[in-house]
Amino acid sequence: MASLSEMYDVGWEEMRDKLRKWREENCRNSEQIVDVGEELISEHASKLGDDIWIIYEQVMIAALDCSRDDLALTCLQELRKQFPDSHRVKRLTGIRLEALERYDEANKHYDAILQEDPTNTAARKRKISILRALGKNTEAIRELNEYLEQFVGDQEAWHELSELYINEHDYGKAAFCLEELMMTNPHNHLYCEQYAEVKYTQGGMENLELARKYFAQALRLNNRNMRALFGLYMSASHIGASPKVSAKVKKDNIKYAAWAAAQINRAYKLAGRGNKDNKCSTKAVEEMLESMQITMS
Amino acid sequence: MLEVALTLIDTWCKENNYIIVGYYQANEQTQDPRPNQVAQKVAARISENFNDAVIVMVDSSRLTMSCFEPILFIYDYIENKWKKREVTMDAFEDWSEAQKITSALLVGRSYENLIDFDNHLDDLRNDWTNPAINKCVLDLC
Numbered sequence: 001m002a003s004l005s006e007m008y009d010v011g012w013e014e015m016r017d018k019l020r021k022w023r024e025e026n027c028r029n030s031e032q033i034v035d036v037g038e039e040l041i042s043e044h045a046s047k048l049g050d051d052i053w054i055i056y057e058q059v060m061i062a063a064l065d066c067s068r069d070d071l072a073l074t075c076l077q078e079l080r081k082q083f084p085d086s087h088r089v090k091r092l093t094g095i096r097l098e099a100l101e102r103y104d105e106a107n108k109h110y111d112a113i114l115q116e117d118p119t120n121t122a123a124r125k126r127k128i129s130i131l132r133a134l135g136k137n138t139e140a141i142r143e144l145n146e147y148l149e150q151f152v153g154d155q156e157a158w159h160e161l162s163e164l165y166i167n168e169h170d171y172g173k174a175a176f177c178l179e180e181l182m183m184t185n186p187h188n189h190l191y192c193e194q195y196a197e198v199k200y201t202q203g204g205m206e207n208l209e210l211a212r213k214y215f216a217q218a219l220r221l222n223n224r225n226m227r228a229l230f231g232l233y234m235s236a237s238h239i240g241a242s243p244k245v246s247a248k249v250k251k252d253n254i255k256y257a258a259w260a261a262a263q264i265n266r267a268y269k270l271a272g273r274g275n276k277d278n279k280c281s282t283k284a285v286e287e288m289l290e291s292m293q294i295t296m297s
Numbered sequence: 298m299l300e301v302a303l304t305l306i307d308t309w310c311k312e313n314n315y316i317i318v319g320y321y322q323a324n325e326q327t328q329d330p331r332p333n334q335v336a337q338k339v340a341a342r343i344s345e346n347f348n349d350a351v352i353v354m355v356d357s358s359r360l361t362m363s364c365f366e367p368i369l370f371i372y373d374y375i376e377n378k379w380k381k382r383e384v385t386m387d388a389f390e391d392w393s394e395a396q397k398i399t400s401a402l403l404v405g406r407s408y409e410n411l412i413d414f415d416n417h418l419d420d421l422r423n424d425w426t427n428p429a430i431n432k433c434v435l436d437l438c
Binding site: 031135169197226227230231234267268270271272283284285287288 | 300311312419420421
C-alpha cells in the first residue's frame with residue numbers, strides 16, 4: 001500500500017507543518033491527523049526533534065477518535081517513558097480510559113491527579129466531560145457551576161455550560177452564560193449571534209427585539225455572518241407581523257427585514273456566481289423571502 | 298436557524314417537485330435512540346404539511362459496515378403521540394442494496410464532502426443538496 005508521501009508527493013516537512021497548522025487551528029480532523037501522523041511517526045521520528053512529543057499527543061487523541069487504540073497506546077507509552085511524572089501525560093491516560101468507556105477507572109485516575117494538585121483544572125474538566133458522556137446533564141451542570149465559581153474566567157467552561165443549558169431547554173440560564181462571554185469578549189460576533197438565537201428561541205416581543213438588536217450587533221462585528229443576517233430577517237419579520245406593536249415599530253421592523261432580505265439575496269447571488277447548480281438555491285431564497293413578506297402585510 | 302432551514306428547504310422542494318415527508322436523527326448519546334423534544338417538534342411541524350410524516354431514528358449502537366438487518370427505528374404520529382412502528386425488511390424498498398451502497402460510500406470516505414445546512418450557513422457555496430454524493434449513489438445502484 002502506497003504511503004501518503006508517495007501518493008501525494010509530499011515530504012516529511014510538509015507533513016509536519018500540516019500537523020502544526022491543524023494544532024494551531026484546533027482542527028478535529030482526526031482521520032487525516034492519524035493518516036499523516038502515523039506515517040510521520042513511523043518513518044521520520046528521528047528528524048522531528050522535540051516536536052515529536054507534541055505530535056505524539058496530537059496523534060494519540062486523534063487515534064482515540066478513530067478507535068485506533070493500538071496507535072493511541074503506542075503514542076501514550078512513548079510519552080510516559082519520556083515524561084514519567086507529568087500531569088499532562090496522566091490526563092492523556094485518563095482520556096484513553098474514557099475512550100475505552102472505562103469511566104470508573106478514568107475517574108479514579110483524575111481523582112488521583114486532583115489529590116496531588118487540587119488546582120488542576122484539566123482533570124476537573126475531564127470529570128465533567130465524563131458526566132456528559134454518561135448523559136448525566138444535571139450533574140454536569142452542577143459541577144460546571146461549582147467549577148466556574150472558582151475559575152470565573154474560563155471561557156471554554158462558560159460556553160460548555162451554555163450548551164448544556166440549551167440541551168436542557170433552560171434558555172434563561174443559557175443566555176446568562178452567553179452574557180458573561182459577551183462581556184469579556186465584546187468583539188466576538190459568534191457570542192452575539194448565539195445570544196440572539198437564544199433570545200429568539202425564548203420568544204415574546206421583548207426577547208424578539210433583543211434578538212434583533214444582537215443579530216444586528218453580530219453583523220456589525222462581522223458582516224458575513226449569515227446566521228446573524230437570517231436571524232435579523234426572521235426577528236424583524238416576526239415583530240413587523242405582530243398585531244400588538246405600534247405603527248412606528250411595525251414600519252421600522254419591516255424596513256429592517258427588507259434590508260436583510262436584500263442582503264441575503266445579494267449574498268446568494270455572489271455565492272452562485274459561476275455555478276450553474278446554485279441557481280436553484282438563489283431562486284429558492286427569493287421565493288422564501290417573498291412568501292414570508294405576504295404573512296407580514 | 299431550524300426555522301430558516303425548514304422554510305428554505307421547503308421552498309426548494311416545491312420548486313423541484315419534492316415534499317418533506319419526515320425527519321431523521323442520530324443521537325449524540327448512542328445508548329438512547331429515542332426521539333427527543335427537538336425531533337418531535339420538527340416532525341410535528343412537518344406532519345402539518347404531510348399527514349403521513351415519520352421520524353426515523355438511527356440506532357447508532359448497531360450501525361456497522363455490514364448491518365444486514367435494518368438499524369432504524371420508525372415512528373408514526375398517532376393520536377398526537379409518536380409511536381414506534383414494528384419494523385421488518387418489508388418497510389424498506391431494498392435494505393440490502395441500501396446497505397451495500399452505504400458501505401461503499403463509507404469506504405470511500407464520502408462523508409468528508411457531505412454538506413448539511415449548517416455547513417451551508419458557514420459558506421453559502423456549500424450545496425446542501427449534495428449533488429456529487431447523490432450522483433455517486435445513483436452510480437452505485
